[in-house]
Amino acid sequence: MGNGKMIEPVPDDLKASIKTFLETDEEELIRIPSDLNAEGYYGVQWVVVTEKRVLIYPDKTTQNPTEISVSEIAKAQTEALVGGGHLVIERHGQPTVTVFYSNSEAERFSEVVRGLEQLRKKEPFLIRSELDRTRCETCGRLLPEKNSLCPACVRRFATLGRIVGYLKPYKGRAILMASASIIMTFSELIPPLISRRIVDEVFVPKKGAPATVDERVVLLGFLVLGLIGVRVMSWSMDLMRGWIVGWLSARMTADIRSQLYRRLEMLSL
Numbered sequence: 001m002g003n004g005k006m007i008e009p010v011p012d013d014l015k016a017s018i019k020t021f022l023e024t025d026e027e028e029l030i031r032i033p034s035d036l037n038a039e040g041y042y043g044v045q046w047v048v049v050t051e052k053r054v055l056i057y058p059d060k061t062t063q064n065p066t067e068i069s070v071s072e073i074a075k076a077q078t079e080a081l082v083g084g085g086h087l088v089i090e091r092h093g094q095p096t097v098t099v100f101y102s103n104s105e106a107e108r109f110s111e112v113v114r115g116l117e118q119l120r121k122k123e124p125f126l127i128r129s130e131l132d133r134t135r136c137e138t139c140g141r142l143l144p145e146k147n148s149l150c151p152a153c154v155r156r157f158a159t160l161g162r163i164v165g166y167l168k169p170y171k172g173r174a175i176l177m178a179s180a181s182i183i184m185t186f187s188e189l190i191p192p193l194i195s196r197r198i199v200d201e202v203f204v205p206k207k208g209a210p211a212t213v214d215e216r217v218v219l220l221g222f223l224v225l226g227l228i229g230v231r232v233m234s235w236s237m238d239l240m241r242g243w244i245v246g247w248l249s250a251r252m253t254a255d256i257r258s259q260l261y262r263r264l265e266m267l268s269l
Contacts, residue, residue: 004127004128004129004130005028005029005030005127005129006029006030006031006032006108006111006112006115006127006129007028007030007031008031008032008033010031010046011062013062014046014057014062016062017057017062017063017065018031018048018055021053021055021065021067022050023052026050026051026052026053027050027051028048028049028050029049029050029051029115029119029125030047030048030049030111030112030115030127031046031047031048031049032046032047032108032109032112033045033046033047034046034047034087034099034100034101034105034109035101035102035104035105036084036100036101036102037058037059037100038058038059038099038100040100043059044059045057045058045059045099045100046065047087047099047112048065049112049115049116049119051070051119051125052069052070053067053068053069053070054067054068054069054070054073054089054116055067055068056068056097056099066097068089068091068097070116070119070120072091072092072093072094073089073090073091073092073116073120074090074091074092075088075089075090075120076088076089076090076112076113076116076117076120077113078106078109078110078113080106081100083102083103084100084101084102084103084105084106085100085101085103085106085109086098086099086100086101087099087101087109087112087113089116104134104135107131107132107134108131111127111128111131112127114126114127115127132146132147133146133147134146136150136152136153138150138153139152139153163252166252166255166256167248167252169255170248170251173244173247173248174248176240176244177241177244177245177248180237180238180240180241180244181237181241183233183234183237184234184237184238184241187230187231187233187234187237188234190226190230191227191230191231194223194226194227194230195227197219197223198220198223198224201216201219202216202219202220202223
């Protein structure tokens with residue numbers, strides 16, 4: 001909970017209209033728009049609250065707003081509707097005033113009601129000026145959780161850089177893991193080349209291949225040993241890379257948990 005104001009920028013003509021209704025020392029505490037008009041369709045209504053009055057401007061109208069004195073408010077509340085809700089201001093001996101809004105504005109209007117009730121009861125004005133973020137400020141998508149990161153707008157390279165930062169204490173093993181991956185990649189490319197030599201120089205010899213059968217048998221033996229050696233090297237690199245990945249994952253997870261616990265211990269009770 002904070003001792004703040006909820007002030008949104010308004011067009012110049014509306015700002016001038018608001019000033020004509022306020023006294024010299026009267027200060028705006030809340031100035032927010034709804035996203036539905038008085039009929040419940042998409043539009044804008046502005047709600048302005050001071051310590052003395054409430055001004056409600058209908059859609060696209062800067063003249064003759066509904067003016068409600070704080071002293072005549074009997075009760076202020078919000079009521080949920082399908083897909084949204086409305087602000088209900090009950091007055092002593094006067095018609096009830098309502099302001100429609102969609103679900104995306106529900107939290108803000110809950111704070112408006114809190115502020116109106118505090119002013120009506122002459123209590124200290126304490127509302128939250130900064131509300132939980134439910135939509136991405138960049139693309140407008142709904143967030144997976146309140147105040148979380150937007151998956152569509154997250155900087156992937158920045159995230160990768162943070163992950164790489166946890167590898168710095170273990171850069172030796174990280175380099176070894178990268179080298180094993182490169183060797184595995186190259187070892188997958190060598191067998192087709194050896195197979196081509198077996199076909200072209202042993203089974204169907206071309207010009208320049210060993211002429212005698214004995215020479216081709218010897219060459220076949222070397223090529224087969226080469227295939228076996230490449231496979232053994234590939235399997236060895238795969239085992240080594242898997243072991244290093246498991247070790248690094250465990251160490252990085254432990255470091256992240258340790259960092260999290262240190263941050264939590266620095267927080268107040």
